[in-house]
Amino acid sequence: MGGIQNNSKKSFKPFPWFRVVCLIPLLVWIFVLLVGPHVQLFVISFIKNRHPEEGFYLGNYIRFFSEPLYWRIFVRTAIYAIVTTFFTLSICYPAAFFLAKMAKGRWKLGLILLVVLPFWISELVRTYSWMIMLRETGVINWIMVSLGVFSKPIEMLYNDYAIFVGLSYASMLYMLLPIYGVLDGLDDTLIEAAQDLGASRWTILWEVVWPHSLPGVTAGCIIVFMLTLGNYLTPTLMGGKNSLYFTETIYNQFIVSWNWNQGSAFGFLLLLLSGLFVWLGLKFTGQKLTEVVR
Amino acid sequence: MSKKPGSSTSLKTIYIIYFIAFLLFLFVPLIINGILAFNSDEVPSFPWRGATFGWFYSSSEDQVGVLNDARMIRAIGASFRVAGMVTLLSLLAGTTSSFLFVRENFWGKQALYFAIIAPLVIPGVILGISILVFFNGIIGGLKATFGPDLARPIVRALRPGSLLVILGQFSFIGTIATLVISARLRKFPIELEEAAMDLGSSRWGAIFSVTVPYLFPALLSAGILAFLLSFENFATTLFLIGPKPTLPIFLYSRLRFFITPEINAISVILMAGTALLGLLSMTMRGRAEVG
Amino acid sequence: MATSEIDVQVENLTKKFGDFTAVDKVSFSVPRGSFFSLLGPSGCGKTTILRMISGFETPTYGDVYIGGERVNEIPPNRRRTNLVFQNLALFPLKSVFENVAFGLRRRNVPRGEIRERVQKMLERVGLPGFENKAIHQLSGGQKQRVAIARCLVLEPTVLLLDEPLGALDLKLREHMKLELKKLQHRVGTTFIYITHDQGEAMTMSDQIAVMLRGRIVQIGAPEGLYNSPATSFVAAFVGDSNRLQGRVLSRHNKRVNVGVGPLEVEGVSQPGLEGESDALIFVRPQNVLIGSEADPIPEGYQAFPGLVREGIFEGAVSNYIVELAEGYQIKVVVPQASHVKAFSVEDRVQVAWSPDDTFCFSTEELGDITMSVGQE
Numbered sequence: 032m033g034g035i036q037n038n039s040k041k042s043f044k045p046f047p048w049f050r051v052v053c054l055i056p057l058l059v060w061i062f063v064l065l066v067g068p069h070v071q072l073f074v075i076s077f078i079k080n081r082h083p084e085e086g087f088y089l090g091n092y093i094r095f096f097s098e099p100l101y102w103r104i105f106v107r108t109a110i111y112a113i114v115t116t117f118f119t120l121s122i123c124y125p126a127a128f129f130l131a132k133m134a135k136g137r138w139k140l141g142l143i144l145l146v147v148l149p150f151w152i153s154e155l156v157r158t159y160s161w162m163i164m165l166r167e168t169g170v171i172n173w174i175m176v177s178l179g180v181f182s183k184p185i186e187m188l189y190n191d192y193a194i195f196v197g198l199s200y201a202s203m204l205y206m207l208l209p210i211y212g213v214l215d216g217l218d219d220t221l222i223e224a225a226q227d228l229g230a231s232r233w234t235i236l237w238e239v240v241w242p243h244s245l246p247g248v249t250a251g252c253i254i255v256f257m258l259t260l261g262n263y264l265t266p267t268l269m270g271g272k273n274s275l276y277f278t279e280t281i282y283n284q285f286i287v288s289w290n291w292n293q294g295s296a297f298g299f300l301l302l303l304l305s306g307l308f309v310w311l312g313l314k315f316t317g318q319k320l321t322e323v324v325r
Numbered sequence: 326m327s328k329k330p331g332s333s334t335s336l337k338t339i340y341i342i343y344f345i346a347f348l349l350f351l352f353v354p355l356i357i358n359g360i361l362a363f364n365s366d367e368v369p370s371f372p373w374r375g376a377t378f379g380w381f382y383s384s385s386e387d388q389v390g391v392l393n394d395a396r397m398i399r400a401i402g403a404s405f406r407v408a409g410m411v412t413l414l415s416l417l418a419g420t421t422s423s424f425l426f427v428r429e430n431f432w433g434k435q436a437l438y439f440a441i442i443a444p445l446v447i448p449g450v451i452l453g454i455s456i457l458v459f460f461n462g463i464i465g466g467l468k469a470t471f472g473p474d475l476a477r478p479i480v481r482a483l484r485p486g487s488l489l490v491i492l493g494q495f496s497f498i499g500t501i502a503t504l505v506i507s508a509r510l511r512k513f514p515i516e517l518e519e520a521a522m523d524l525g526s527s528r529w530g531a532i533f534s535v536t537v538p539y540l541f542p543a544l545l546s547a548g549i550l551a552f553l554l555s556f557e558n559f560a561t562t563l564f565l566i567g568p569k570p571t572l573p574i575f576l577y578s579r580l581r582f583f584i585t586p587e588i589n590a591i592s593v594i595l596m597a598g599t600a601l602l603g604l605l606s607m608t609m610r611g612r613a614e615v616g
Numbered sequence: 617m618a619t620s621e622i623d624v625q626v627e628n629l630t631k632k633f634g635d636f637t638a639v640d641k642v643s644f645s646v647p648r649g650s651f652f653s654l655l656g657p658s659g660c661g662k663t664t665i666l667r668m669i670s671g672f673e674t675p676t677y678g679d680v681y682i683g684g685e686r687v688n689e690i691p692p693n694r695r696r697t698n699l700v701f702q703n704l705a706l707f708p709l710k711s712v713f714e715n716v717a718f719g720l721r722r723r724n725v726p727r728g729e730i731r732e733r734v735q736k737m738l739e740r741v742g743l744p745g746f747e748n749k750a751i752h753q754l755s756g757g758q759k760q761r762v763a764i765a766r767c768l769v770l771e772p773t774v775l776l777l778d779e780p781l782g783a784l785d786l787k788l789r790e791h792m793k794l795e796l797k798k799l800q801h802r803v804g805t806t807f808i809y810i811t812h813d814q815g816e817a818m819t820m821s822d823q824i825a826v827m828l829r830g831r832i833v834q835i836g837a838p839e840g841l842y843n844s845p846a847t848s849f850v851a852a853f854v855g856d857s858n859r860l861q862g863r864v865l866s867r868h869n870k871r872v873n874v875g876v877g878p879l880e881v882e883g884v885s886q887p888g889l890e891g892e893s894d895a896l897i898f899v900r901p902q903n904v905l906i907g908s909e910a911d912p913i914p915e916g917y918q919a920f921p922g923l924v925r926e927g928i929f930e931g932a933v934s935n936y937i938v939e940l941a942e943g944y945q946i947k948v949v950v951p952q953a954s955h956v957k958a959f960s961v962e963d964r965v966q967v968a969w970s971p972d973d974t975f976c977f978s979t980e981e982l983g984d985i986t987m988s989v990g991q992e
Binding site: 285294 | 340341343344347348350351352353354357358361368369370371372417418421422424425429431437440441443444446447448449450451452454455456457458459462492493495496499553556557560563564576577580581584588589595599600602603604607
């Protein structure tokens with residue numbers, strides 16, 4: 032009975048065409064802004080640039096695999112993203128643990144607010160802040176030279192380390208929050224019970240805390256990996272001339288070479304890689320996308 | 326309260342030090358960025374060469390302040406317009422979609438839900454280029470069907486420019502608005518609407534007098550979130566932008582060529598504005614969870 | 617109190633959800649000013665009836681009349697009924713005053729009058745001065761009263777209540793039962809009350825309709841249902857009963873003899889019990905006498921020897937569980953008084969009751985639901 036009544040209650044509408052009126056914007060959104068564009072991206076990646084009349088064309092993909100330049104950038108980008116993900120995880124996990132299990136009451140709330148605050152700020156401002164820290168004429172160099180540690184300024188921007196710092200900084204919150212969420216939900220009595228049963232600190236961490244936090248870790252890793260893989264701003268502003276990022280090659284194909292077909296193929300490959308990782312992450316921990324986004 | 330894990334004092338000290346270091350890592354760059362907005366040196370770095378507010382409003386040749394930088398002001402204006410539209414669209418679509426997902430049952434609902442959360446795992450660059458190629462395809466189709474002259478007014482709107490930027494940003498910001506609003510709507514006891522009707526409200530009256538006030542914190546929170554996300558969006562916008570750059574695009578092109586503390590000044594303005602809106606949104610969400 | 621005027625009448629009311637018939641050809645009428653209860657286990661369709669009267673569901677067929685007017689097509693906001701929801705559905709963001717004033721505002725009642733009527737109403741339900749309180753500041757019982765005040769202030773023809781005491785704890789529920797009855801008496805509004813708790817229905821109602829599987833099994837005053845249940849379901853559901861199962865051995869006119877294990881019990885055959893079939897026997901514990909083996913048996917009573925298995929003393933009454941034969945126990949309730957003899961466990965006793973107080977039903981109506989009803 033309960034179920035039946037719930038259904039009948041749900042059918043309560045402000046007017047008869049309510050469902051249709053709500054459905055129209057949703058369908059437009061999905062088909063015009065999501066499905067259509069991605070289908071088109073897929074389609075034109077199989078068309079030869081400036082020669083659409085030739086029909087189905089695999090050249091854009093063949094070019095990717097035959098020219099080492101492209102797939103090397105691709106692989107390097109993936110490695111950057113993986114390394115950044117692990118780096119972020121290792122920095123954020125202890126911080127999340129501190130917030131969830133050691134900070135209390137007002138402090139806890141205040142600290143969370145404090146941690147979240149920087150991420151409301153524009154990504155560009157955040158990247159710029161690091162640029163003026165690391166530049167040859169930047170703040171760190173000024174300090175080091177003033178203290179006499181460096182004899183003359185060193186360029187710390189425009190290299191791989193700078194990119195890692197920038198990428199990690201950009202995505203830290205997305206690692207921190209999901210892990211904090213699951214750790215906060217971990218009942219303290221569970222830890223106490225383990226202590227009571229004679230478990231050492233490390234055993235507790237490994238046998239109780241870590242398994243419990245896995246869903247949050249997965250969610251965090253997926254989001255950070257995806258954000259890093261698709262990042263354009265940080266690598267272009269902080270990376271060197273010869274550490275090209277895959278999103279930059281897409282940009283170059285679209286805006287510089289004006290070869291949209293090639294760019295679409297690259298874009299599709301990036302989407303595939305990102306999707307593959309998300310899928311693997313979910314599969315690995317047996318979660319659903321709809322749960323992870325919560 | 327009994328013993329917490331790792332409650333031995335030495336470990337706790339290490340933890341506190343770690344967390345402080347973590348906070349420093351988060352805040353030092355931002356704080357220094359802010360401080361340097363008030364340094365009169367032309368290079369945003371130390372040493373300190375005296376305090377100035379010039380980077381905010383000066384109009385002299387060698388020290389152009391934000392308020393007197395016409396291109397900067399134009400970019401800010403463009404960002405406001407785009408963010409306003411994106412916020413409006415996101416709230417509208419977010420609300421209607423939430424009602425659909427929370428209140429209705431229909432065939433294919435799960436698939437549609439999956440489709441709208443997908444943008445969360447699609448890189449922004451991809452969203453940008455896919456919308457670019459799709460609308461370019463539509464332009465091609467329109468020209469072929471109606472001839473270049475008839476199609477011109479529509480074609481102009483569909484070229485890279487404000488409309489595409491708005492649509493592109495909306496494609497994923499709408500998702501976030503939907504998630505925030507539907508989470509609140511899901512908690513709404515439907516009996517409240519029935520009670521309002523039982524007491525004499527019309528169907529619309531019930532929605533406006535009971536449901537909308539209930540959703541208000543979520544709507545405000547989603548609106549602020551949408552506005553901020555739109556205002557700072559870079560990756561998607563980059564591919565869809567026309568001749569009028571938004572602020573992030575404008576700053577990006579500036580950064581690649583020359584850097585003056587004027588950028589620190591606009592950073593300070595942005596940081597203050599976002600912190601304010603962000604806190605407002607957080608308190609709203611907090612209230613939404615209590616009420 | 618009750619006049620002959622009818623406030624609510626339903627005729628052949630039926631509601632189907634797909635293949636499932638939630639309400640099946642239900643008819644009843646509620647006289648003005650009376651307290652009418654729909655009683656039944658959860659899932660019997662009582663809430664659906666209420667929702668059809670208030671206008672949230674449309675009948676599949678059948679009619680609803682309010683104040684003599686057919687209202688099938690009238691939406692809930694234009695019916696002169698008001699509903700107190702199971703979870704009360706108070707508007708959480710509005711104050712007590714705004715909650716009570718809500719309906720008056722929809723009717724464009726002048727401000728001054730709204731203030732006056734709300735004030736008066738809050739006084740009436742025992743919440744004077746609560747106007748500016750927020751809903752979350754109220755206790756369960758106070759919320760209850762606000763929900764009722766919010767409806768009564770509109771002076772509805774009939775007030776519908778959907779298990780409004782369900783969310784309260786036991787003690788408060790007992791208290792609110794009496795409060796509600798007093799309130800109804802005071803305002804004189806017709807109440808239609810839904811519950812699965814027979815105690816609530818018995819305490820408050822003028823008339824009770826007992827429902828099972830979408831149908832009304834019996835309508836009557838509480839005493840009527842208690843003293844002459846029409847079916848085994850009513851006998852089992854309303855009030856406390858001893859229930860024995862057996863088989864008809866013989867019958868003469870309205871009387872039947874039923875074999876219950878080694879015993880033979882005489883009782884009144886109820887409609888539906890035919891031939892030599894299985895039978896369910898109901899005897900109210902209050903109608904059973906208990907005495908020593910030597911005590912005289914009243915005229916016309918049937919007596920059985922037994923052994924006291926349990927004695928529970930509850931102040932005003934004593935309950936005994938007496939074993940008549942292995943596996944056949946009977947509960948006896950006797951008023952506690954100085955002249956009444958008390959028994960203790962293992963005492964040999966004699967129990968007796970009149971065949972007139974023994975209802976014998978066919979076993980068909982109570983099938984799978986018997987167990988769940990007993991535990992409600």
